[in-house]
Amino acid sequence: MLERHTLADGRVVKLGKRPAKHDSRTLQLAKYTAKVTPAPPVHEDWEKKVAKWPMMKNDTVGDCTCACAGHMIEQWTTYAKDPVTPTDQQVIAAYSAITGYDPVTGNHDDGAAILDVLNYWRNTGVGGHQIKAFATLDPSSHTEVEDSVFLFGNCYLGVQLPVSAQHQTVWAVPPGGTHGPGAPGSWGGHAIPVVAYDRRGLTVVTWGALKRMTWGFLYAYCDEAYAVLSQDWISQTTDLAASGFDLAALEKDLQQIAQPSAAARA
Numbered sequence: 139m140l141e142r143h144t145l146a147d148g149r150v151v152k153l154g155k156r157p158a159k160h161d162s163r164t165l166q167l168a169k170y171t172a173k174v175t176p177a178p179p180v181h182e183d184w185e186k187k188v189a190k191w192p193m194m195k196n197d198t199v200g201d202c203t204c205a206c207a208g209h210m211i212e213q214w215t216t217y218a219k220d221p222v223t224p225t226d227q228q229v230i231a232a233y234s235a236i237t238g239y240d241p242v243t244g245n246h247d248d249g250a251a252i253l254d255v256l257n258y259w260r261n262t263g264v265g266g267h268q269i270k271a272f273a274t275l276d277p278s279s280h281t282e283v284e285d286s287v288f289l290f291g292n293c294y295l296g297v298q299l300p301v302s303a304q305h306q307t308v309w310a311v312p313p314g315g316t317h318g319p320g321a322p323g324s325w326g327g328h329a330i331p332v333v334a335y336d337r338r339g340l341t342v343v344t345w346g347a348l349k350r351m352t353w354g355f356l357y358a359y360c361d362e363a364y365a366v367l368s369q370d371w372i373s374q375t376t377d378l379a380a381s382g383f384d385l386a387a388l389e390k391d392l393q394q395i396a397q398p399s400a401a402a403r404a
Contacts, residue, residue, distance in 0.1 A: 140200035140247055143325070146305040151345045154200025154249035155296050155327030158362040161253060165273040165391060167365045171285050174382040178284035181336035184291045185348060188216050188333075193346035194229045200247050201233040202344075203255045206329040207264045209343045210292050213333060214370040217291065224265030232264045252296045252329055252362055259366075271367040271392050277360035280353070284335060286365035289383055293332040295342065296362035298323035303359075308339070309351035311358050322359050 142150050191212070194205035208224040215222040230241050236258050238246045256272045258264075275282040277295065286293035301319040302312040312320040330349075334341035339352045367388070372378060378385050 140249055143304060149197065149345060151197050152200045152202070153299065153326035153328050154196070154202040155329045156249045156251045157327070158296060159251045159253040164253070165271065165388065167273040167275040167282055167286065170273065170384045170388050173384065174285065174289070178281065178288040182284065182288050183334040184213060184217060184287065185333040185341060188213055191343050191346050191348065192223060192226070194224070195226045196345055199230065199233065199239070200249045201229060203250045203252055203329040204229045204233040204236070204264065206294060206331050207232070207255060207259055210294065210331050210366060211265060211267045211370065213331070214291055214368050218370050222265070222267070228265035232258065235262070249327070252294070252364070256364065256366070267368070267370065269366050269368045271388060272364045275363050275365055277363040278357050283332065283356070283363065287332055287335055289378055290365045290367060291371050292366070294364040294366050295330050295332060295360050297328050297330065297359045298361050299325040299328050299359060301325045309349060309355045311352070311354050316358050
């Protein structure tokens, strides 16, 4: 059972990202963005139109990996001019299907692996919304993170939060560095979407609110990152092919990927 934590502002929250899982078949974003033009802008913002970011039960349940998906769906559909916000029940239903969590008894609230969530999201859907594809990227690459937000509207991050993050207004590497209370994972794993960035840092959605983090924090604590391709985003908001993104190659590669292997699901 995951523990609840009280933040400096008094909110009680839960973490819930399990250790990163890897599958050799996972697509690599860099393969499809090599010829993208123009380069990502120095700042991008896909959050201002969203009126409210619900908690999606992440104050009482360790469903951050599925709440992250819910917030991304909310964001994409808002910018597609037909806003849809997955309900708490829909988010919990996905979390339960992936992890075995029992919403009646609270048993098996042990968090989820991001890769399991992404595979479920693609194959089954969250709140009636399926994604077309996802691709891993290098979180230490400024350009790849910016490409993900610029082209796909956001970037799905997995971070190993330090204890020091519990009391920070802006998430940043503490003065003592990545040791003691600043050690990666000393608090626990968390999943969040990047919805905006500029030269100074990034904006993410966490626990029903927007949060700023520095680029240095991202480099120190992010252990997995994904660009997620949704039809909600492609058809109404942006034409990826026009930007030079190799959408045809991505869709061809998708056809060659079977269901997740037993090893990947383990």
